Amino acid sequence: MSSPLRALTVDLGPVEAGGTFDDLASALNRAEALCWVRRGEGHLGFGEAARFTTRGPDRFIEAEAWWKQFTLDADVEDPLQHPGTGPLAFGSFAFSKTSEYASRLVVPEIVVGIRAGRAWATQLTADGRRPSERELRAAVGRWTAKPEPAASNGAHLRVRPGRLGEQRWMGAVASGVRHIRAGELEKLVLARDVLVEDDGGIPRERVLRRLASAYRDCWVYGVDGLVGATPEMLIQVEGRTAQARVLAGTLDRRDADGAGPGYAERVLAGSPKQRHEHQIAIESLTTALEPFSEALNAHDEPFILELPNVFHLASDVKAELAEIEGHVPTPLALVNALHPTAAVCGTPTKVAGDLILELEELDRGPYAGPVGWLDGAGNGEFGIALRGGVLEGTTAARLYAGCGIVEGSLPEAELAETWAKFRPMLEALGVER
């Protein structure tokens, strides 16, 4: 059976200051837009041509099989042929194979993208209709138009405790440390949630725009109710090159302010505890990536990633992918092999995963799961859904944040770290803390 998918990509020309799109975030004016933006570039998706949902341990492989079938024999007109043009889907996956959250691929009707200073748009149809350039240009204008300013003034904002209150969550951290001291595992990542309510309504598009302007070095994602700005890249595939950004080791900027130059380097790069935690995270990624790679390199020295809320100890890993049985591994095949990394689960993975379920008492849903996009040519980017939350209805957002726990971890310090990690979302929602 041939695919019903048709795609038409149109070049919209170079982006210019004051032009139609000088920054992709300026086109983010619709509450339901699908979003993947960093430093003004990326993709926005509007409308819905198709959707696939699944749950369980095979969620990545099932999504991969669906996408492959869906794009097979697609009728594609794409003069640009670079990563992201032609057929494209946004994806969000549950952290856990036992989660209630439906992992999903969403194929928008219209994609607007910017890459290397050039804008384009794609129209996708799955119902036999032939996309037309005239219709596509008109749809882009409609979907990206600026509406009248409106919405909440943030006067009704409340932050409520989530599944575990602060005391009980610190108890869970202390318990995690005991399991580590007993030699059952080396590292464990424990997360918690808080609920932000705004009776005036939460304007999703404004949250995304604020994240995109404040966190320019992060990947700002929006897939259905899931929104956030992650600094951590699980895997980015472009042709045969794969890249990842591993983070582990965190310092609240508020603790570093006024401490003088070099403080973050001393506290993060100079601390054996932080270096150890970071090393575990890199090894978990490189061990999983190695079987797919011809060449793999990670810098020996991690660098300090400076974000508006925190500093992280960071390492970029780059791999030249190997051809396996004549095929380069796809982004979702790699996600399947890499998720969950020690950065969001722990080591050993199985012991940490079981303890997370027991101690957090939380369904993480899409938090700490892969989020991103893929195209029909084997390119894609999947970040780890951190520094984000899930909108619940129109007036609430559940935010999630976690910390890597090792032998020397202190519950109070970890609690403070979760507040620093909630900050991007709290600020985007208008909460002052």
Ligand SMILES: C=C(O[C@@H]1C=C(C(=O)O)C=C[C@H]1O)C(=O)O
């Ligand atoms: C788990 C989170 O962040 C992860 C944990 C880190 C740490 O413990 O130092 C740093 C970055 C992320 O890998 C989160 O933001 O929720």
